[in-house]
Amino acid sequence: MSDSWAIDPADADAALVKLRGAKTVLMPTHQNVDADGLSSPLAMRLALAQYGVDAYPLISDGDFPSNLHFLPDVESVLVYGRDELPEYDMLCLIDCADPKRLGNFAKDDPSRLDGGIPIVNIDHHITNKRFGDVNIVEPEASSSAEIVAEVLKLWGTEVTQDMARNLLAGIYGDTLGLRTPSTTPHTIRTVAELVECGAELEPVVDQLFRLKPRSTICLWEHALHNIRWNGPIIWTEMTREGFRHCGAEMVEAEGIVNFLSGTQGSRVAVILYQDEDERGWRVSLRGLEKNLDVAAIAANFGGGGHPRAAGAHLEGGDAEKHAFIQTVAELVAAIPEPDAVVVGG
Numbered sequence: 295m296s297d298s299w300a301i302d303p304a305d306a307d308a309a310l311v312k313l314r315g316a317k318t319v320l321m322p323t324h325q326n327v328d329a330d331g332l333s334s335p336l337a338m339r340l341a342l343a344q345y346g347v348d349a350y351p352l353i354s355d356g357d358f359p360s361n362l363h364f365l366p367d368v369e370s371v372l373v374y375g376r377d378e379l380p381e382y383d384m385l386c387l388i389d390c391a392d393p394k395r396l397g398n399f400a401k402d403d404p405s406r407l408d409g410g411i412p413i414v415n416i417d418h419h420i421t422n423k424r425f426g427d428v429n430i431v432e433p434e435a436s437s438s439a440e441i442v443a444e445v446l447k448l449w450g451t452e453v454t455q456d457m458a459r460n461l462l463a464g465i466y467g468d469t470l471g472l473r474t475p476s477t478t479p480h481t482i483r484t485v486a487e488l489v490e491c492g493a494e495l496e497p498v499v500d501q502l503f504r505l506k507p508r509s510t511i512c513l514w515e516h517a518l519h520n521i522r523w524n525g526p527i528i529w530t531e532m533t534r535e536g537f538r539h540c541g542a543e544m545v546e547a548e549g550i551v552n553f554l555s556g557t558q559g560s561r562v563a564v565i566l567y568q569d570e571d572e573r574g575w576r577v578s579l580r581g582l583e584k585n586l587d588v589a590a591i592a593a594n595f596g597g598g599g600h601p602r603a604a605g606a607h608l609e610g611g612d613a614e615k616h617a618f619i620q621t622v623a624e625l626v627a628a629i630p631e632p633d634a635v636v637v638g639g
Contacts, residue, residue: 299434299480301441307479308449309414309428313342316384316412319349322374324390325397326544326576329362329467332388334438336367336415337460338388341442341451351381355397359545365463366456374399381481385411387426389438391419391598393592416441421598433600436476439464443484444491455492467502470552475602493520503519512540517550517565523622528557529564531615534572555580562588562626566608566615574616575608579622583632591625 313319319342321335328357335351342349356375362368375398385407387393393400393407398458399405415426418441420433435441435549446453453461455583465485467478473483484487489495518534522529547567554563561583566575577595579588580603589597595618597606608618 297513299432301430301432301444303496304587305428305430306445309430309445310345310415310449312412312414312428313347313349313384313386314345316347316380316382318380319347319384319386319413320352320380320382321349321386321388322352322354322396323388323392324395324599325355326357327355327359327362328545328548329365330437330439330464332359332362332371333365333460333464334442335386336388337439337446337457337464338369338416339370340367340454340457340460341446341449344451348380349386350382352379352399354399355546359543361545363499364497366459367457383411384414386414386416388416390416391417391422392417393425394564417443418575419599420601421593421604432573434478435462435477436474436478436481437465437468439468440481440484441486453488453491458488458491458493459498462488463498463502466498471499471503471526471543474569476600478595482564495510506546507542509540509542510546513537513546514540514550515539517547521554522619523560524619525566526624526626527619527621528554528560528562529566531556531566531568531575533568534570551578551580555582561586562591562622564617564619564622567636574610575618577606577618579604585631586626586634591622594625 307346323331332351339349339351350370350372352372352374354374356373358373400438413426415429416432416438417431418438422431424431430441432441443461481633517532519529551563551565563580565578567573579592581588587601589599589601592598592604592606595606597604599605608614
């Protein structure tokens with residue numbers, strides 16, 4: 295288990311200089327934001343307040359997941375398309391591998407990301423494009439929250455109880471409660487430090503893993519009913535009609551792909567979430583084999599992520615969807631299975 299990553303103190307100092315020099319920092323989240331993607335900017339907002347800097351997390355696609363309303367200081371979060379944007383002079387992107395993932399915030403006005411406004415980029419995705427004026431990218435970290443916790447330590451920032459609660463939620467969300475291979479001794483030590491700062495495990499575990507509305511059960515029924523196999527992959531699709539029928543939000547489907555990835559006889563699990571305009575699909579891929587990199591597979595379709603968890607976006611309808619599934623199946627089949635003997639290799 296790797297525990298070798300460390301932030302260059304010069305990068306941490308450069309980020310602090312940039313951020314402290316700003317009047318207002320805007321922190322847009324990646325689309326379909328998860329716990330790490332929102333809790334990390336919230337913790338950063340609280341930290342920057344100690345330096346006299348105003349900072350605002352922004353839900354960039356207008357879809358605020360209801361299961362994240364428990365996060366401390368969540369009332370400060372702006373929602374794109376609902377709230378007026380402040381006059382910002384700095385962007386801080388946390389947990390965003392590519393500015394193209396900033397939803398309508400990026401689509402409506404590409405000039406927002408053309409380099410005119412400085413960017414501090416903090417992330418843990420191996421496919422991060424290092425697009426910032428300052429880049430703190432640590433792919434071996436379990437989550438962006440773990441990186442933010444380390445950045446605050448290098449800054450000498452006092453970690454308050456609310457900051458600790460947010461960072462704990464981010465780590466637990468991305469590691470599924472310290473259960474993914476990305477969980478290292480460093481991750482566990484960070485969690486212990488956050489608990490010592492006042493973060494409580496039970497509310498985080500309840501909100502992220504235990505409690506669920508009835509609409510979630512309906513949505514899982516929809517997903518499981520649509521399960522198909524194609525060679526080495528198990529896959530299903532989540533249609534807009536299914537979401538409407540169940541009265542469910544996108545976030546309620548997030549755990550399904552992890553559930554499917556443990557299916558014996560499959561090597562990769564795939565879920566396709568239909569876009570709201572029904573003209574494309576957001577794709578999630580999960581794998582368990584150490585020698586099978588789903589981020590490399592996603593890269594064939596303009597996506598990325600982590601070796602065991604990745605995503606992409608697919609334009610088109612049924613024909614494009616089935617062509618995608620077939621291509622993924624072929625790419626997976628071309629990778630030798632663990633302990634397989636390659637004749638003539």
